[in-house]
Amino acid sequence: MVTEILQFLIHNHNMKQLSTKEDMLKIISKRYENYFPEIFCKAFEKTDDTFAVEHKCASEEDIWKILKKKQIYPVKKHFISGELWKLLTQDLVRLKYQEYRQVTNSDPPSYEFLWSP
Structure with missing residues (x-):
């Protein structure tokens, strides 16, 4: 297998x-x-x-848990990254660094971040 x-x-x-x-x-x-x-x-x-391929993939929930521990919140402007929610879900997606998508058959809907190839 x-x-x-x-x-x-x-x-x-x-x-x-x-x-x-x-x-x-x-x-x-x-x-x-x-x-x-x-x-x-x-x-x-x-x-x-x-x-020498490194794989990273994370659920949205896990990302926010980690960031919350560092007192970084999705809607609050961060002094380095600006609006983090927009950076993660739109900017990095637009630049094809990652994908942000709904997990198949998740109920309630949950989302994940996948690094692009």
Whole structure:
């Protein structure tokens, strides 16, 4: 399973396409779905080691939790980054540094940030 996920990740990287969890779950059988986090981590370790590729991906909720601990709030203007909400959800998206999208089948809707290829 690790090899199949690794091949998928490499293919998407070469095609400059994003890799989603939903797509990877289609590759592994239902029987191994519960082991997905382990399979995914092992595949990522191999891409990190072999190709010097660093992967980062975070939920919007996690981003705001981290920033809140640093007393940085989405609607408050920050002295360095300005309006952080706009920077993260619009400016960096427009410049194609990241994607900001709704998590598939999330109810209530939740969003995630994905670094672009």
